[in-house]
Amino acid sequence: MQKIGNELAVAVLVTGRVAKHGDRIEVSAELSSVSNSTELWGEQYSRNSSDLIALQQQIASDIAQKLRSQLTGSEKQKVTKQGTQNPEAYQLYLKGRYNWNKRTLADLNAAISYFNQALDKDPSYATAYSGLADAYGIMAVYGADPHEANPKAKAAALKALELDPTLARPHAVLGGIKFEDEWDFTGGEAEYRKALELDPNDATTYHWYSDDILRVGGREQEAIAAMERAHELDPLSLIIAAEVGNTYARSGQFNRGIEILKRVIGENPAFARAHDELSDAYWGRRMYPEAVAESKRAAELVGDKRLLDEASALEEGFRSGGWKAGLTKKIEVLKEQRKTGYISPYAIARLYADLGDKEHAFQWLNTAYQEHDSNLTMLKNDFAMDRLRSDPRFAEQVRKVGLPQ
Numbered sequence: 001m002q003k004i005g006n007e008l009a010v011a012v013l014v015t016g017r018v019a020k021h022g023d024r025i026e027v028s029a030e031l032s033s034v035s036n037s038t039e040l041w042g043e044q045y046s047r048n049s050s051d052l053i054a055l056q057q058q059i060a061s062d063i064a065q066k067l068r069s070q071l072t073g074s075e076k077q078k079v080t081k082q083g084t085q086n087p088e089a090y091q092l093y094l095k096g097r098y099n100w101n102k103r104t105l106a107d108l109n110a111a112i113s114y115f116n117q118a119l120d121k122d123p124s125y126a127t128a129y130s131g132l133a134d135a136y137g138i139m140a141v142y143g144a145d146p147h148e149a150n151p152k153a154k155a156a157a158l159k160a161l162e163l164d165p166t167l168a169r170p171h172a173v174l175g176g177i178k179f180e181d182e183w184d185f186t187g188g189e190a191e192y193r194k195a196l197e198l199d200p201n202d203a204t205t206y207h208w209y210s211d212d213i214l215r216v217g218g219r220e221q222e223a224i225a226a227m228e229r230a231h232e233l234d235p236l237s238l239i240i241a242a243e244v245g246n247t248y249a250r251s252g253q254f255n256r257g258i259e260i261l262k263r264v265i266g267e268n269p270a271f272a273r274a275h276d277e278l279s280d281a282y283w284g285r286r287m288y289p290e291a292v293a294e295s296k297r298a299a300e301l302v303g304d305k306r307l308l309d310e311a312s313a314l315e316e317g318f319r320s321g322g323w324k325a326g327l328t329k330k331i332e333v334l335k336e337q338r339k340t341g342y343i344s345p346y347a348i349a350r351l352y353a354d355l356g357d358k359e360h361a362f363q364w365l366n367t368a369y370q371e372h373d374s375n376l377t378m379l380k381n382d383f384a385m386d387r388l389r390s391d392p393r394f395a396e397q398v399r400k401v402g403l404p405q
Contacts, residue, residue, distance in 0.1 A: 005034030008235060012040065014063060023049050029059055031066055041066045052087045083127030083164070084118075092118035096131050103239050103273050104302050105142040111135045126163035133157035133173040134204075143306065145342035146374050150181045168199035172208050179212040180374035183402050188212060203234035207243055216403050217380030220251040238264070242274040249281035250381060257281045272301035283354075284383045288323045306341070309333050327351045344368070346375035350384035362393050369400060376401050 005013050016029040024046060031041040043062060047055045084090055096114035099107045112135045118128040136153035140146035154177050157170035175191030178184040192209045195202065210226035213219045227247040230240045241264045249257025261278040268274065279294035292315050299311035310333050317329030331351050337343045349364035368376050379385060379394075380403055388394045 001032060001037050002034055009232070010034060012067070016059075020049065025049055025052060025055065027055065027059065029063070031063055050087055053085055053090055084122045084125045086122040086125075089118040089121035089125055089128065092121065093125070093128050093131060096128070096135070100131065100135055101237075101239070103138075103142065103271075105139065105144060105304065106302075108135050108139050108142060108144075124163055126160045126167060129156050129160035129163065130167055130169050130173075133160060133170055137173045137176055140374065143304070143342075146181065147342075147372075150177055150374075153177060166198060168195045168197075168202055168205065171195035171198065172202070172205040176208050176212060179215065180377055181372075183377065185216060185402070185404055201233055203230040203237060203240060206230035206233065207240050210247060211243070212377075214247060214250055214381065215377045218404065220381070223247055224251060238268055238271050239273060242271065242277055245274075245281070246277040249277070249284060250383075252284075252383070254281055254285040258285065270301055272298045275301065288318065288326075292318045292326065306337060309337070324355055327355050344373055344375050345371055346373045346378075350382060353386075353388050354384045356387050358388060358391060361388055362391075362397075365397050369397070377403065379403065 001013060001015070005011070011034055013032050013034055014029060015032060016027060019026045025048070027045040027047075029043055029045070030039050032039050041063070043059075045055055045059065084093070092114050096111045096118065099111035099114065112132060115128045115131040115135065118125055118131075122128070133153050133156035136149045136156060139149040139153075153173055157173040157177075160167055160170040171191045172195040175188045175195065178188035178191055182188075192205065192212070195205045196209075199205065206226045207230040210223045210230065213226070214223035224247055227240070227244050231237075231244050234240055242261060245257045245260030245264060247257070248254075248260060258278065258281045261274055261281060264274045265271065265278065275294045275298035279291050279298060282288070282291035282294060292311075296311040296315055299307035310330055313329040313333040314326045316326075318326030331348060334343050334348050334351075338345075345364050345368040349361050349368055352358075352361035352364060355361075365376070376397070379398055379401065385394070
């Protein structure tokens with residue numbers, strides 16, 4: 001208990017056990033001091049399975065009352081508030097969140113299915129709409145077509161707020177869409193600030209805010225601070241722990257980023273996203289053999305044929321002719337994949353840029369602009385674009401996207 005409490009940086013812990021016997025749910029809950037493991041409060045609960053939500057509200061209310069003898073009306077409402085009274089919808093929502101946290105395209109599609117099933121049970125379940133917005137909002141990061149996913153994210157976020165204007169997360173989703181999809185950086189900042197005003201302790205909002213202000217460049221220290229705050233609020237989140245390392249690497253502190261990402265992988269070797277980000281950090285550090293190996297490992301863990309083809313091409317080219325040959329081989333695969341599905345033109349442009357092939361790089365950047373590729377918002381702080389920065393065409397691209405100076 002002391003170890004867990006210290007990791008979470010808290011003074012007290014809630015622990016408990018849940019057992020199901022037929023139609024009955026038995027729960028024991030304790031509130032204990034971290035410093036000496038003394039039990040401050042404990043209770044046993046027994047309810048019908050259909051009373052799951054009411055039971056959760058009762059336990060939360062009892063613990064809050066024990067921690068603070070006086071709760072205001074709004075605080076009591078926050079403690080007992082639940083987005084649905086349908087226990088089946090609630091269970092489906094939890095399954096959606098479980099899959100959402102695994103962070104692969106297949107798992108995000110599974111999460112969307114669960115959130116939709118929850119909405120079938122309770123069409124007014126605002127939190128399930130918020131879950132849908134969260135899932136659609138990050139799908140492009142994992143290979144989905146943003147032109148399909150982002151409008152769905154926006155629609156789900158607006159529906160969630162229509163049903164419950166007090167929800168914070170939908171504003172964060174809208175902030176991300178304004179930053180990355182609409183290139184409205186002032187509007188995106190306002191949405192993020194609204195989200196943090198409604199819920200100052202939402203780690204995911206800090207995570208996404210950090211990513212977006214890092215994208216536009218010039219605010220690296222602010223981005224690092226926001227991601228560190230996200231990690232402080234949710235120290236056990238795998239994606240946030242990995243993103244701390246990724247943020248340092250994308251800010252030019254490659255060694256620090258690599259150190260953090262290797263630690264995350266050491267504790268969670270099957271978390272594909274961390275391997276993918278470590279590959280990019282190695283690339284930025286010009287540690288090419290390591291970059292190739294981590295790219296292959298990430299693809300293997302996800303098990304997606306498209307990613308495996310890309311990683312295998314990079315590996316095959318690198319073995320036969322070094323880094324440039326690897327990039328060239330990967331470009332060939334990406335171009336072929338564009339014939340049958342969505343591939344970001346910016347992803348191809350950054351490979352050409354790192355090769356030093358300016359003409360093809362700018363050709364693909366122009367394609368990215370024509371397709372309104374959200375990745376163009378990374379232009380100013382993407383290390384792969386370093387060889388293009390002195391070219392007047394680069395400044396023109398930055399101007400067209402409207403990135404803050």
